[in-house]
Amino acid sequence: MTPRTLYEKIWDAHLVHEQAGQPSLIYIDRHLIHEGTSPQAFAGIKAAGRTVRRPELTFAAMDHSVSTKNRALPVLDPDAAGQFEALARNCKEFGVNLFDMHSRNQGIVHVIGPELGITQPGFTIVCGDSHTSTHGAFGALAFGIGTSEIEHVLATQCLSQFKSKTMKIDVRGKRQNGVTAKDIILAIIGKIGIAGGNGHVAEYTGEAVRGLSMEGRMTMCNMTIEGGARAGMVAPDETTFAYMEGRPFVPRGKDFQVAVDYWKSLATDPGAQYDETITLHAEELAPMVTWGTNPGMVTQVTSRVPDPHSFKDPVDQKAAERALEYMALEPGTPMQDITVDRVFIGSCTNSRLEDLRAAAKVVAGKHVAKSLKQALVVPGSRRVKVEAENEGLDKIFLDAGFEWRDAGCSMCIGMNDDVLPAGERSASTSNRNFEGRQGKGSRTHLVSPLMAAAAAIEGHFVDVRTWDVDGADFRPGKSRSDLNGL
Amino acid sequence: MEPFVKHTGLVAALDRVNVDTDQMVPKQFLKLQTRQGYGRVLFYDWRYLPGEKPNPEFVLNYPRYKAASIILARANFGCGSSREHAPWAILDYGFRAILAPSYADIFYNNCFKNGILPVTLTNDQMDELFRRTEKTEGYRLTVDLEQQIVTDEQGLRYSFTVDPFRRDCLLKGLDDIGLTLVHANEIAAFEKKGVRSPVMYQPVDVKFHREAT
Numbered sequence: 001m002t003p004r005t006l007y008e009k010i011w012d013a014h015l016v017h018e019q020a021g022q023p024s025l026i027y028i029d030r031h032l033i034h035e036g037t038s039p040q041a042f043a044g045i046k047a048a049g050r051t052v053r054r055p056e057l058t059f060a061a062m063d064h065s066v067s068t069k070n071r072a073l074p075v076l077d078p079d080a081a082g083q084f085e086a087l088a089r090n091c092k093e094f095g096v097n098l099f100d101m102h103s104r105n106q107g108i109v110h111v112i113g114p115e116l117g118i119t120q121p122g123f124t125i126v127c128g129d130s131h132t133s134t135h136g137a138f139g140a141l142a143f144g145i146g147t148s149e150i151e152h153v154l155a156t157q158c159l160s161q162f163k164s165k166t167m168k169i170d171v172r173g174k175r176q177n178g179v180t181a182k183d184i185i186l187a188i189i190g191k192i193g194i195a196g197g198n199g200h201v202a203e204y205t206g207e208a209v210r211g212l213s214m215e216g217r218m219t220m221c222n223m224t225i226e227g228g229a230r231a232g233m234v235a236p237d238e239t240t241f242a243y244m245e246g247r248p249f250v251p252r253g254k255d256f257q258v259a260v261d262y263w264k265s266l267a268t269d270p271g272a273q274y275d276e277t278i279t280l281h282a283e284e285l286a287p288m289v290t291w292g293t294n295p296g297m298v299t300q301v302t303s304r305v306p307d308p309h310s311f312k313d314p315v316d317q318k319a320a321e322r323a324l325e326y327m328a329l330e331p332g333t334p335m336q337d338i339t340v341d342r343v344f345i346g347s348c349t350n351s352r353l354e355d356l357r358a359a360a361k362v363v364a365g366k367h368v369a370k371s372l373k374q375a376l377v378v379p380g381s382r383r384v385k386v387e388a389e390n391e392g393l394d395k396i397f398l399d400a401g402f403e404w405r406d407a408g409c410s411m412c413i414g415m416n417d418d419v420l421p422a423g424e425r426s427a428s429t430s431n432r433n434f435e436g437r438q439g440k441g442s443r444t445h446l447v448s449p450l451m452a453a454a455a456a457i458e459g460h461f462v463d464v465r466t467w468d469v470d471g472a473d474f475r476p477g478k479s480r481s482d483l484n485g486l
Numbered sequence: 487m488e489p490f491v492k493h494t495g496l497v498a499a500l501d502r503v504n505v506d507t508d509q510m511v512p513k514q515f516l517k518l519q520t521r522q523g524y525g526r527v528l529f530y531d532w533r534y535l536p537g538e539k540p541n542p543e544f545v546l547n548y549p550r551y552k553a554a555s556i557i558l559a560r561a562n563f564g565c566g567s568s569r570e571h572a573p574w575a576i577l578d579y580g581f582r583a584i585l586a587p588s589y590a591d592i593f594y595n596n597c598f599k600n601g602i603l604p605v606t607l608t609n610d611q612m613d614e615l616f617r618r619t620e621k622t623e624g625y626r627l628t629v630d631l632e633q634q635i636v637t638d639e640q641g642l643r644y645s646f647t648v649d650p651f652r653r654d655c656l657l658k659g660l661d662d663i664g665l666t667l668v669h670a671n672e673i674a675a676f677e678k679k680g681v682r683s684p685v686m687y688q689p690v691d692v693k694f695h696r697e698a699t
Contacts, residue, residue, distance in 0.1 A: 016676045017669045022651045025669055027676055037569065039519040050663070053673075065517060079517035086519055130568040130592060144592055146570035147521075148599035148662065156666045158673055162649070194504060195562035198591055228565070230591050294504055294565075315503050315560065322502075415513050434508045434566060436531045 003269035005166050006235050007201045010141040010266065014124050016158055023160040029123040030057055031153045032109045033096070035083040036064040036415070037128030041150035042090040053157045055095040059118050060087055061109045062101045065415040068378050068405035071101055080415070094154075107381020107407040110134040110348035114218065115383055117247030121236035121263040126153060131348045131431065133224040137217035138244075139236035139266050141201070144225065165275040167200040167229060171208040175282040178465035180358070181216030182223075182350060182429070182448035184208065184280070186288035186298045189227040192278060194296040197229025200276065203268065204234050208282035214243040215354040222349045223431050226295040235267040289335050289461055290433045290446040292323035297433075299335060301451065301463045307331035326435055327443050328423075336461050338445065341424040343368070343375040343456040344438070345402075345449055347412035350429035351380030353387050355449040360393045362453035362469055368401035369459030375402040376418065378410040402456070414439045427455035488601040489659030493582045494628040495555030499619040500545055505559060506566035507593060511575045524571055525578030550623045558615055559586040563604075564593025573600045583629040585636065587612050598652050601659065603631055605646050618642070631657060 004012070017025040033041075038060070045052065052058065065080035067073070075081040084101065091098035099106045105116060110131050113119040119135045125142035126132060128150045135142035145159070153159060171184055189196075202224050209217065217234045224232025234240075241260050244250050251259045286300040297320070299306065308320035308331065324331065329338070345351070345359050356379065368375045377397045379385035385407055388394060394404045411418040412430035414437070420426050422441025429452050430437075433444035447455065450464045515527045532544045540547045546554070557576070563586040564572060573596045576584070583603045597604045607615070618638065619625045628637045631653060636644045655662070666673075 017672050025666060025672070027673070036516050040521050040570075043519070048663070054677075077517070082519060083517055128568060128570075130566065144568035146568055146573075146592060146596035146599060148570060148596065152663050152666065155663045156670075156673060157677075158666055158669075160662060160666060194565060195588060195590070198562070198588065225566075228562070228590065294506070319503050413513050415516065432506075432508070432566060434506045436512055437508055440512070440531055 003272035005268045005272045005274065006139060006203055006233055006266055007141060007164070007166055007231075008272070010122055010124065011163060013122065014141075023162045025158045026124060026161050028057070028126055028153050028157055028159055030059065030113070030118055030125045031150075031157075032113055032118070032125065032127035032132070033058060033060045033087075033150065034064055034109050034127070034129065035062050035087040037147050038090070038150055039083060039086040040147045041128070041154060042086070042094075044151040045154055050155045052094040052096065052154045056097070057157060058096045058154065059113070060091050060096050060098040061106060061112055062087060062099070063106075063108045064409045064413060066101045066106075066406075066408040067416050068408050068410050068418060071406060104382050104386075107379075107383065108348045108351065108409055110218075110222065111351060111380030111384065111407075114138065114214070115247070115381060117244060117250035120244065120250065120259070121240060122266050126159065130225045131222050133230065133232050134218050134222040134348055136221040136224065136231050136233040137214060138240055139233060139263065141231055141233065143230040164201040164230070165199050167197060167202045167276040167278065168274040169202050169204050169278045169280070171204065171206040171280045171282050173207055173282040174211065175208050175285055176465060178450060178463075178467070178469050179282070179285050179287060180448040180450060181212050181219040183285055183288045184282065185220045185223040186290070186295065186446065187280060187285050188278070189223065189295050190288070190298040191280065192227050194226060194294050195228045197224065197227040200229045202227070202229040202232040203274070204232060209234060210237065213354055214239060215352040218352070219349055223295065226431060236263045237267075287448060287451050287464055289451065290444070291327065291329060291335065292320065293326055293433055293435050294323075295431065295433060295446060297323055298446070301335050301461055303335055305329045305331055305333040305335065336463065339371065339425070339460045340427045340445065340455050341373045342420060342426045343372065343452050344378070344411040344420075344426055344428040344430065345376065345452050346378030346380065346410050347428075347430035348380065348409070349431045350449050351378060351384065353384050355429065356384065356388050356393050357391070358469070359449040359453035360396045362450055362464065362467065363400040363402070363457060364396050366400055366457045368456045371459040372401075372456060373424070375456045376405060376411060377402050378405045378418070379407050381407045400457075411438055413437065420444070427452045427461065487599070487659045487661065490582065490601055490603045490631055490656045492628065492630045492632060493555065493603075494626060495582065496551070496553055497556045497558060497615070497619045497625050497627050498546060498551040498554035499558040499616050501560060501616060503560040504562045504565055507564055507569050507572035508566055510564070510572035511569060516569060516571060521574050522578060524575035525580065528575040528579045553580065555580050556583045556585065556627050556629060557581050558612065558619060559584055560612070561586065561588045563589050565590035568592045568596075570596045570599070573597050573602055577602055585612065585615060585627075585629075598656060599662065601656065603629060603656060605629060605636060605648070607636070607644055607646060611644050614642070
């Protein structure tokens with residue numbers, strides 16, 4: 001049998017119909033929805049007199065517009081309230097699981113999918129959100145879709161898809177202390193460009209990837225879309241199986257063993273061919289900071305804001321000029337001289353327990369800079385929030401001058417009232433630094449949680465490698481591990 | 487979906503690379519529940535000054551581009567968020583065809599679901615079209631999907647390729663879901679087949695976990 005990649009194995013296992021010259025019909029194992037992109041899909045289903053084929057395979061969460069302050073208060077934004085009501089009504093009408101804003105399992109859809117075990121290796125997972133690529137960390141084929149496709153999946157539990165090309169991204173060696181999964185993926189995007197992965201599904205391999213926790217792998221897969229590839233994947237291994245075991249929606253006992261045996265068969269066969277291969281050496285990587293208005297406009301923290309004339313392509317020159325004007329940055333400025341107004345630790349990229357532990361270790365016993373207007377920590381889910389509180393992380397953040405909030409997408413996209421004001425500059429652990437992303441006229445610098453935490457303390461970017469960090473194992477208080485029961 | 491066969495119209499030129507869908511429809515407009523009415527907010531932050539006053543410096547506000555129905559763009563058009571609000575806004579504004587050297591995957595796919603034709607041309611061809619559009623006020627193009635050619639009134643003729651299946655769907659304005667449901671028996675057979683352990687398909691204890699309010 002021809003050796004196959006992880007992607008090809010999952011693709012083959014989900015083929016419902018194929019015909020030469022046409023897209024294939026592939027089966028979708030899990031469908032995640034949220035309030036922002038689903039109402040029109042349900043409306044379409046109803047208008048056409050159709051129904052939801054497998055409601056038990058769709059899971060809904062309220063995340064994009066939820067308040068991270070007091071949920072007991074009424075939702076003041078009538079449009080957001082309308083979307084919440086529509087989601088609740090649609091889920092009830094069609095029998096879809098909903099984690100609403102008051103559920104103790106509520107959170108960003110890409111955080112709760114994995115933590116509840118809804119996300120599993122070998123699955124096909126889609127969601128009307130481009131950061132669905134996150135779930136590929138488990139060796140699932142997961143990608144974002146538009147609202148028409150949400151409707152399609154609701155009605156048929158299938159998607160019509162052309163097979164993608166494959167791209168192997170091999171990250172060799174070991175990363176330095178203070179260099180995180182976020183820095184690796186930012187370095188990859190910097191290298192291939194934000195369109196470098198267009199038309200491809202990426203698979204991350206190599207020692208540095210194998211050495212990452214599931215949280216780290218999720219961070220990498222999450223930002224795969226920022227490099228243009230719709231999906232990023234990591235072959236499941238012992239780290240994956242250990243993470244899966246005991247989670248609410250994961251098979252138990254003998255069934256779990258059956259599942260693990262299947263998951264083990266998913267890894268890319270030796271000799272399988274990729275359409276493209278990219279190689280990075282982890283030891284050469286440093287903490288990364290974006291300077292422009294897309295995630296590919298990124299450099300090492302020890303570097304300087306580039307001169308637009310240093311780009312060969314005139315199109316890139318023009319884009320860099322425009323970006324620097326928007327960001328109000330001068331070429332040649334050392335990245336560490338850039339001061340920030342606000343710090344945001346959160347989003348589907350970096351809001352999991354490991355991220356919060358890492359940031360907490362940096363800020364423990366210190367205080368945010370006086371010049372800072374706001375420092376926000378927004379856990380990715382209410383489970384993460386409870387776990388962090390059980391470890392005393394909330395107290396560390398509060399003592400250091402951070403705000404400790406409820407779970408949601410928050411300032412990554414600014415659809416609730418967590419908005420970065422015009423002209424202000426953030427250090428943000430989120431995924432997009434597009435113009436206006438965090439608020440009209442706002443200026444975003446993407447960094448890792450360690451870097452964001454250190455920037456909060458100093459008021460400007462610093463090289464966290466010079467600090468005593470790498471706090472993934474940081475647990476100041478006692479940990480409770482009985483959160484798996486719902 | 488309205489079919490796309492052939493379209494002739496005024497051309498507007500948006501000379502920016504990597505235009506993301508956050509620019510096409512900023513977040514504050516993602517809270518609506520309709521597919522219509524987004525034309526007004528297309529490129530909102532670029533197009534308007536405070537108070538929704540048109541920004542005279544933004545190309546779509548140039549009087550010469552009023553009523554344009556074809557837009558020229560640069561590489562990686564539509565990158566970022568999967569929001570289908572972006573193509574909805576493009577269509578609602580009045581654009582039927584986009585001409586660019588490349589597109590982001592999700593956006594490209596979303597265009598076909600909404601009767602918009604995203605034509606892919608080479609960088610050189612795009613440069614020429616940008617030149618002609620900027621030089622000639624009232625510059626018009628004809629985009630013919632049946633023949634797979636772009637032509638102007640000065641004799642320019644570029645052919646383009648597009649996936650035959652996508653072309654067919656757009657020419658006929660076919661409903662995707664209807665096409666898939668033709669295979670309903672195969673879907674049902676796949677669900678029963680149990681290639682893998684049943685635990686992979688059936689969430690454990692779903693009823694127990696149901697939280698619908």
